[in-house]
Amino acid sequence: MTARILDGKATALAVRETVAARVARLVEAGVQPGLTVVLVGEDPASQVYVRNKDRAATQAGFDVHTVRLPASTSQTDLIAEVERLNADESVHGILVQLPLPAGLDADAVVRALDPRKDVDGLHPENVAALVMGTQGLVPCTPAGCIEILDRHGIELEGRHVVVVGRSMLVGKPLAQLALARNATVTICHSRTRDLAGICRQADVLIAAVGRAELVKGDWVREGATVLDVGINRGADGKLVGDVEFEAAMQRAGAITPVPGGIGPMTIAMLLSNTATAAARLGGVPESAEEAAVRR
Ligand code: NDP
Numbered sequence: 001m002t003a004r005i006l007d008g009k010a011t012a013l014a015v016r017e018t019v020a021a022r023v024a025r026l027v028e029a030g031v032q033p034g035l036t037v038v039l040v041g042e043d044p045a046s047q048v049y050v051r052n053k054d055r056a057a058t059q060a061g062f063d064v065h066t067v068r069l070p071a072s073t074s075q076t077d078l079i080a081e082v083e084r085l086n087a088d089e090s091v092h093g094i095l096v097q098l099p100l101p102a103g104l105d106a107d108a109v110v111r112a113l114d115p116r117k118d119v120d121g122l123h124p125e126n127v128a129a130l131v132m133g134t135q136g137l138v139p140c141t142p143a144g145c146i147e148i149l150d151r152h153g154i155e156l157e158g159r160h161v162v163v164v165g166r167s168m169l170v171g172k173p174l175a176q177l178a179l180a181r182n183a184t185v186t187i188c189h190s191r192t193r194d195l196a197g198i199c200r201q202a203d204v205l206i207a208a209v210g211r212a213e214l215v216k217g218d219w220v221r222e223g224a225t226v227l228d229v230g231i232n233r234g235a236d237g238k239l240v241g242d243v244e245f246e247a248a249m250q251r252a253g254a255i256t257p258v259p260g261g262i263g264p265m266t267i268a269m270l271l272s273n274t275a276t277a278a279a280r281l282g283g284v285p286e287s288a289e290e291a292a293v294r295r
Contacts, residue, residue: 001222003252004152011148012264015272016060022275022286023061031282034063035093035119035274036085040078041071041101050097056267062274063090071101078104079112086114092281093119093274098169116281119273122168130176137273142174144265145206145227146181154204154225154254156181162199164188164215164242165208170229174206195219207242217247226255229262 023033035057039050050066057064067081078100085094094117100106110118115125121139129136149156161183165171175185183204188195199205199219207215208229220226220243230242241258248255256262279286 001251001253003226003249003255006148006152006225006227006254006256006261008144008148008256008261008264011151012144012268014151015147015265015268016056019268019271019275020060022272022279026275026278026282026284027061029282029284031092031278031284032063032090033061033093033275033278034065034091035095035270036065036067036088036091038067038069038078038081038085038094038096040069040073040097040104043099043101046097046099053095053267053270057271057274060271062093062271065091073104075104075108078109082109082112086112086117091117092278093117093270095120095270117277119270119277121173121273127168127173130173133180137277138177138269139169139173140269140273141170141208141229141262141266142177143269143273144262145174145229146177147269148227148256148262148265149204149225152254156183156204158182158184159203160184160186160201161204161206162186162188162202163206163208164192164195164199165206165210165229167208170208174208178204209242211242212240213242213244215243215248217244217249217251220248220251222251223253224251226252227262228256228258231258231263 026033037050054064085091096109098106110122113123115123118126121137126136156178161178163171163175166187166189175187178185196219200221202224204225206227212232226248228241228243232240234240239259
């Protein structure tokens with residue numbers, strides 16, 4: 001068997017078109033959705049991510065601003081900036097690009113965000129909403145994983161989802177989302193025994209580890225769906241995922257590539273979250289069709 005490729009680029013484009021239509025309707029209703037990205041320091045990868053987010057958000061019709069602060073910014077000044085954005089009615093989404101330079105407390109900065117504008121879904125109120133199944137904003141990468149499955153008709157109900165990785169950014173929220181879809185979920189991490197054996201039981205195997213090709217092709221059950229969240233730079237400078245792609249292709253039923261898989265979906269879901277935040281803050285009701293790209 002050769003796996004069907006789940007094309008994140010094309011799927012993200014479709015999501016972004018839906019979001020652009022939502023933005024246009026919000027503007028008609030008198031709300032110009034605004035996104036502000038806060039970038040502290042000069043981390044090269046963060047610069048690239050921020051540029052991509054800025055471009056995608058501008059194309060979708062958002063009013064986008066990037067606040068660039070030096071790496072020497074103090075915790076107090078960074079929190080003051082977040083509070084300024086919380087109070088600014090033209091800003092509906094605030095994204096503080098992580099990681100922050102050494103010496104800054106990311107947790108405290110996230111807690112300072114107005115949870116209604118926390119389009120990364122990391123504020124404790126949004127984490128609680130996810131666990132409790134109440135209204136909130138969901139972290140973009142996990143939301144992108146669910147969205148790409150939905151848009152390819154891959155069901156989770158009753159299936160065994162194995163998530164490798166338990167970060168607050170990806171693994172844990174993803175496991176919650178799969179659980180909310182009535183999947184049976186196993187979460188693996190660095191202390192898991194017999195990782196290979198557990199992966200082989202997965203109907204849907206999701207790797208979010210950050211170790212190049214940790215998940216071997218023969219860990220993939222015949223016909224399983226594989227989502228590869230990992231972004232690692234190989235010795236040759238090329239991007240590789242957490243899954244041995246070529247070998248996994250021979251066994252999986254469907255698989256996301258790296259690059260061009262979950263990465264573009266993450267940006268699309270950021271835009272979707274920002275449109276959701278703008279609609280809620282602006283008091284503009286959205287249709288059921290629009291609600292389909294938010295959870
Ligand atoms: P973290 O480093 O925060 O978490 C990694 C997780 O992997 C941890 O839970 C860790 O376990 C687990 N782990 C590490 N080594 C092993 C191992 N040998 N076996 C099993 N589990 C292991 O990473 P993130 O969740 O933030 O990111 C994961 C990957 O996804 C990275 O490559 C990152 O670049 C990428 N990423 C991609 C995004 C996208 O848009 N596509 C967005 C966000 C992240 P333990 O908890 O025990 O330490």
